[in-house]
Amino acid sequence: MTITSISRLNRHxxxxxxxxxxNAKDPDKALTVLRDCLKVKGILHSSYTFxxxxxxxxxxxxxxxAIEVLELMTDxxxxxxxxxxxxxxVISGFVRIGKPELALGFYENAxxxxxxxxxxxxxxxxxxxxxxxxxxxxxxxxxxxxxxDQLA
Numbered sequence: 173m174t175i176t177s178i179s180r181l182n183r184h185x186x187x188x189x190x191x192x193x194x195n196a197k198d199p200d201k202a203l204t205v206l207r208d209c210l211k212v213k214g215i216l217h218s219s220y221t222f223x224x225x226x227x228x229x230x231x232x233x234x235x236x237x238a239i240e241v242l243e244l245m246t247d248x249x250x251x252x253x254x255x256x257x258x259x260x261x262v263i264s265g266f267v268r269i270g271k272p273e274l275a276l277g278f279y280e281n282a283x284x285x286x287x288x289x290x291x292x293x294x295x296x297x298x299x300x301x302x303x304x305x306x307x308x309x310x311x312x313x314x315x316x317x318x319x320x321d322q323l324a
Contacts, residue, residue, distance in 0.1 A: 178214050185209050186221045199228035203241060210244070219245070219252040226258050230265030235274075238262055253287045256294045263297035272301035292323045 189209075193202040202225055209215045222245040229238035242262065245252045259282050266275035279298055282288045290298075295318050302310045318324050 182215055182217065185215060186218050189217070189221050190224050193224050193228045197228070199225050199232070199234070199237065202228070203237065206241075206244070210249075216250070219255070222250075222252060223255070223257050223261070227261040230261040230268075233265065233269045235262070235265050235269060235271075238265060254282050254285065256288070256291045259288055259290070260293040260297040263294065263301060267297070267300045267304055272304040275301040276305075292318065295323065 185205075189202045189205050192205060193199045196202075206217065206221070206225065209217065222241055225241045226238045226245075229235070229241065238261070242254075242258065244250065245258075246254065259279065262278055263275040266272060266278060275297070279294070279301075283290065288294070295314060299311060299314055302314065
């Protein structure tokens, strides 16, 4: 196959997976399609496809599935970096299911990986976790950091 046809094929699969995920609201089926595609040599999905799946699972409170996609995304074969869109989705998902302590643990691991430079989206999700836990000192500290970094 030529590079152009592989590129076109990648876009078609990405579109299909994203459509199943968003329009059909069936991220489980989209993940099944993604896994099948990953078995085909040459098909490389966009980071947005992975992010869409993570966001969908997180918004449904299926954090175990979101973490599965995250593991696929960061696997050495694909090796997409963890971005703020993904990080804020996972943090918000943990807060949504009532596990803000897991949100904080996830954030600490992501921040320690040095691959993540937090922006306002991640900080806002993090504020939600701190508020749920009643950790006022951390809320104040994070708001100060946001203001200092001129992200407010």
